[in-house]
Amino acid sequence: MTADQLTQPEPTRRRVIEIFLGGGLLASFASFLYPVLRYLVPPAVADLGGDEVVAAKLAELKPNSSKIFRFGSRPGLLIMNSDGTYRALSATCTHLGCTVQYRNDLRQVWCACHNGIYDLGGRNVSGPPPRPLDVFDVHLRGDEIVVSRKREA
């Protein structure tokens, strides 16, 4: 053995200890950081509205008119067609999330923000919207107009 080898500590053993200590330390820091990172992300707001909501009373709407109603935390659009039938759509534009409105002159749904247009079936027919609006089921219960989410077929 040379003098040099005697003064140097065994490299591999030291290396193993370093890896274990350093790795353990890093792992523990990761375990401290993980809860903090998760904490920073706000929890999803629970949709308290459930699957069904009373959107309006029967007498409220005239033919060829509409009403915005609350569906959970989001707005919905209830339209009474000229023939007296009802239609309910999500009122959140699929483009950038503005609230849409019913245009009784065009008989279409219009988003004022970027001139997006949907037909009464919720299909995006013109302008920037990339997807159709969600369509809800409408049925009558006594004098109440009840809107519910479409059951997944």
Added chain:
Amino acid sequence: MFATLRHWLDERLDWDDLTAPLRHKTVPNHRLSYWYFLGGITLFLFVVQVLTGILLLLYYRAGANEAFESVQYIMTQVRFGWLIRSIHSWSANLMIFTAFAHMFSVLFLKAYRKPRELTWVSGVLLLFLVMGFGFSGYLLPWNTLAFFATKVGTEITGQVPIVGKPMMIFLRGGEDVTGATLTRFFGFHVAVLPGVATLMILLHLLLVQRLGMSIPPKLEVQWTANPSAKREMKFFPNFLLRELMAWYVGLGVLGALAAIFPWNLGVKADPFVPAPAGIKPEWYFLFMFQTLKLIPSKVWFVDGEVLGVLAFGLVGLLWILLPFFESDQPSRTKGWITGLAVFALVYIAGMSVYGHLAK
């Protein structure tokens, strides 16, 4: 890369000169050296408080109608919210404990003597600030216990002659404990106290750095008589690494306590419900609470409560000024301050236990 960065800083800021005190600082090495860790651990817990406090601020809402619900939200909906809040509560209590322990270790090792009187003064003020943090933070979840603790605590302030009543109204933001009180306490807790405490901590640390570590008197005599017996370690990195290890253990203890014994939220405060039986303040106020309970309602012709409050005020003031009563000649003091420290420790511990057990 570090070398280049260091060189860059050194060229502009004379970095080596700036960090010189840190490199030259030494810590006396003796069998009682462990007591030097307590101040650092208290500082570490303060940092934990600041960090977890900032996290809690992301979701907490002050206000009588929202505070309880927002803490409930933190604890039930926010991921790891229960952990963050629990750590904040546990760390607060541990910090008060280590601050007390630090103070008593300074007393028994006689570290408050000349030239360190101002370090002591700033330290006692910090202890009072920490208790202020405890008192103001306790109300923030707006639960029944907190509500009545605040009612009683501010009522006691109101007992002080002449200035008491206006002070109570200032603290409460009105005649009664209401949402206005909560708003104020929130402001004190997250803005006023942290600002003052940070400045005070900086002063405290500056003094410690400037004056160096105190050596217990007996050892000092031995070391002056026989300089070869003197043992020291470098602050950087030797002492600092040991301190960091203590912090790491402290963090482990904190995490374990917070996870195994999560802090309760209790029941939402309702001003129109009578106080629950056996209501008590937090443990660090218990010795004062119990003392006030034991004083007769009339002493001679003075109100018992008033007497108690004034006595605590006076003792607090004298406590701040304690180092100035120590005589320069060691023979003349004969350790009466140590005797006083023993008495204080026994009194605080005894009254706390008594208060805890008493109905």
